[in-house]
Amino acid sequence: MTNKSRFFLSIFILVGFCVFGYLSNSVSKETFSSITTELTLRQAVDLAKEEVYKWNPNAQLSNIVSVDNPEEKNKTDGIDGKRRYWNLQFVAQIEKKSMGLTIHDGQIVNKWYGEDDSGRGFDIPSIFDSSDALKKTIALYNIKPGKGWAGGYHFQLAKQKEKLVMTVFGRDSKNNFSRVDFDILTGEITSALHKVPYGGGFYSGNSNAPLFNDEQTTLIGSVMSPNFVSDKSLFLWGIRNESNSPFIEMSKDGGLSWININIQNLNNIVNVQFSDNYKQDRTVFITTNDRILKSTNLGNIWEIIYVSKQEIISSFWDSNKFAILTNNNNVLVSSDEENWVSFDTPEGGSNILINSNGSLILKTIDSIYARNADVWTNIKVPFKNPYGEPKHISDKLMINSYNTIGLQDDFTGEWNITRTLYQIENVWLVQNSEFSQDPTIYAYSKDGRLFRIQKGGGSFQVKLSNKGTIAQIINASNNLFFLMNPILEWENWVKG
Amino acid sequence: MKKIWIIGMAVLSTILTFSFGEVNTTYAAAHVYANQDVTAYVRYSTSTKPAGGGDYYWGVAAVRYQGSNPLNPIVPFGTTVSTSLPIKSPIGSGTSFTVIDTGAMKPALSPNNLDIYWGEWYNQDSALSFGQNKMTLTYYY
Numbered sequence: 001m002t003n004k005s006r007f008f009l010s011i012f013i014l015v016g017f018c019v020f021g022y023l024s025n026s027v028s029k030e031t032f033s034s035i036t037t038e039l040t041l042r043q044a045v046d047l048a049k050e051e052v053y054k055w056n057p058n059a060q061l062s063n064i065v066s067v068d069n070p071e072e073k074n075k076t077d078g079i080d081g082k083r084r085y086w087n088l089q090f091v092a093q094i095e096k097k098s099m100g101l102t103i104h105d106g107q108i109v110n111k112w113y114g115e116d117d118s119g120r121g122f123d124i125p126s127i128f129d130s131s132d133a134l135k136k137t138i139a140l141y142n143i144k145p146g147k148g149w150a151g152g153y154h155f156q157l158a159k160q161k162e163k164l165v166m167t168v169f170g171r172d173s174k175n176n177f178s179r180v181d182f183d184i185l186t187g188e189i190t191s192a193l194h195k196v197p198y199g200g201g202f203y204s205g206n207s208n209a210p211l212f213n214d215e216q217t218t219l220i221g222s223v224m225s226p227n228f229v230s231d232k233s234l235f236l237w238g239i240r241n242e243s244n245s246p247f248i249e250m251s252k253d254g255g256l257s258w259i260n261i262n263i264q265n266l267n268n269i270v271n272v273q274f275s276d277n278y279k280q281d282r283t284v285f286i287t288t289n290d291r292i293l294k295s296t297n298l299g300n301i302w303e304i305i306y307v308s309k310q311e312i313i314s315s316f317w318d319s320n321k322f323a324i325l326t327n328n329n330n331v332l333v334s335s336d337e338e339n340w341v342s343f344d345t346p347e348g349g350s351n352i353l354i355n356s357n358g359s360l361i362l363k364t365i366d367s368i369y370a371r372n373a374d375v376w377t378n379i380k381v382p383f384k385n386p387y388g389e390p391k392h393i394s395d396k397l398m399i400n401s402y403n404t405i406g407l408q409d410d411f412t413g414e415w416n417i418t419r420t421l422y423q424i425e426n427v428w429l430v431q432n433s434e435f436s437q438d439p440t441i442y443a444y445s446k447d448g449r450l451f452r453i454q455k456g457g458g459s460f461q462v463k464l465s466n467k468g469t470i471a472q473i474i475n476a477s478n479n480l481f482f483l484m485n486p487i488l489e490w491e492n493w494v495k496g
Numbered sequence: 497m498k499k500i501w502i503i504g505m506a507v508l509s510t511i512l513t514f515s516f517g518e519v520n521t522t523y524a525a526a527h528v529y530a531n532q533d534v535t536a537y538v539r540y541s542t543s544t545k546p547a548g549g550g551d552y553y554w555g556v557a558a559v560r561y562q563g564s565n566p567l568n569p570i571v572p573f574g575t576t577v578s579t580s581l582p583i584k585s586p587i588g589s590g591t592s593f594t595v596i597d598t599g600a601m602k603p604a605l606s607p608n609n610l611d612i613y614w615g616e617w618y619n620q621d622s623a624l625s626f627g628q629n630k631m632t633l634t635y636y637y
Contacts, residue, residue, distance in 0.1 A: 063555065065574040067573065068572030068573045068637070070637070087594070089592055100576055100636060102636050112526070114578055114592050115591050117590060118554050118555060118590055154596075158594075169573070177597075366531065385628045402628050446537060447617075
């Protein structure tokens with residue numbers, strides 16, 4: 001064999017072995033990832049113990065909970081009291097230290113360490129497992145497996161009020177999130193609860209009768225025509241709870257009756273906006289996670305004007321200028337809905353809008369930027385930790401923190417600051433019917449009170465008679481409309 | 497000589513394959529998010545039960561939703577959230593919190609924020625002074 005032949009033979013063998021090795025490796029990974037091992041709560045604790053005692057022989061369990069398998073959202077897991085994924089917490093009470101472990105498919109895949117001074121450690125009892133608890137819960141309450149988040153049946157063991165409580169999580173007959181607690185030492189049920197929705201819907205003023213309410217839906221947004229007083233047109237959108245699918249409804253009589261807008265392959269709705277000139281052009285835009293739709297005939301026919309390869313997370317339309325923010329730190333702007341110009345944004349943008357100067361305003365996790373002369377400039381907000389979703393109406397930009405509301409004039413740049421004595425949950429900037437007046441600020445506190453902020457900073461509490469949490473406030477002819485989410489309350493669950 | 501050459505090549509190729517090929521079978525069980533909002537909430541008289549529904553206790557957390565879809569919370573049920581700094585409240589202190597419920601839809605905070613139960617209404621001042629803190633949060637699931 002010549003040296004040349006030997007060289008080519010060597011290359012051939014090298015490539016051959018590499019290909020064989022790669023394929024073998026791929027197959028073994030495939031086999032590895034397809035192995036699923038489900039454990040009961042007790043088995044998960046036994047698996048973790050050896051590792052934990054190496055860390056601290058006096059460690060005590062403080063919490064174990066089964067974890068959703070994110071890869072299989074629609075599968076019924078936990079049917080026999082076993083789950084693939086578990087999280088466990090152990091504490092060393094004297095040292096005030098903690099150790100956490102994650103189990104996937106019968107293997108400890110993660111360990112972490114921290115501090116704990118809660119005194120919640122307990123010795124592991126040897127009786128009553130998740131499979132026993134589930135059998136008993138199904139027999140007594142006919143608990144159903146959940147779909148989506150908290151899918152299947154879930155299990156937890158933790159100390160509550162000095163009792164060791166094992167909990168089975170699932171759904172009741174109306175698909176409400178439900179839980180049954182057992183005293184693990186006696187096996188007796190100590191509590192059965194389900195999370196029941198109250199209130200919610202779309203209300204005019206302080207009326208108790210909603211203009212729109214459907215227990216099977218969750219409302220997310222609403223928008224009114226700029227000529228609502230005369231044309232009574234408005235849109236509502238949200239999610240159908242059972243199917244987890246979006247819907248959009250239109251009313252042409254101020255909410256007395258509703259027409260479902262049927263759009264094929266409708267993705268989650270980000271925003272709906274009327275044209276400023278809706279009275280003449282009858283134009284409405286819907287932005288979803290992947291496209292922008294436009295109707296010029298009262299919502300009867302919708303045409304796609306833009307399709308995004310990246311997920312759209314925020315959009316804004318103002319005076320023929322469209323801006324959309326995507327999840328890859330990119331903003332696209334168009335003045336004619338055909339030609340789109342793309343800009344990179346600072347990292348982590350969450351909201352985009354356009355101010356009265358035509359400047360783009362971007363909110364990121366902890367900063368606000370304006371884009372002027374092709375440069376993003378950090379807007380100096382005169383208070384710490386602004387976190388509210390920015391709002392813009394009538395030449396005013398509004399930002400808030402947990403106890404401060406700032407209103408900046410687009411033209412002068414001056415800030416008007418209001419501090420509150422309550423924790424702010426959300427704020428809205430509502431246009432008054434007299435456009436010469438400044439918009440009114442409404443602040444919603446964490447404990448469910450609504451305040452109208454007066455000029456000079458005083459707050460007047462607004463009486464609310466409808467039940468739920470406010471998701472949005474809009475105004476038409478000095479009449480406020482409230483979009484309410486239901487309050488979900490944990491209540492006793494009666495057997496049956 | 498020829499045999500040694502072939503065996504040498506085989507050994508070398510095997511080493512190369514397993515050195516540079518993708519053999520990482522570690523699960524993506526830890527998800528780290530820097531610069532996240534950590535806030536505190538108290539129980540007011542209008543709420544009958546805490547996140548999770550059982551008796552109130554330290555270490556329970558609720559999570560919010562992805563985007564505007566309230567049926568799609570940001571992390572799976574059972575996730576443990578570990579904070580980069582110990583949290584000290586009137587009812588306990590530590591660095592780990594277990595997600596067993598969802599909260600109301602509130603878009604205001606950073607995408608992977610954590611809202612920690614701080615006890616009854618009379619701890620409101622303490623919760624307010626804890627305020628809004630930026631921390632690195634690690635989600636284990």
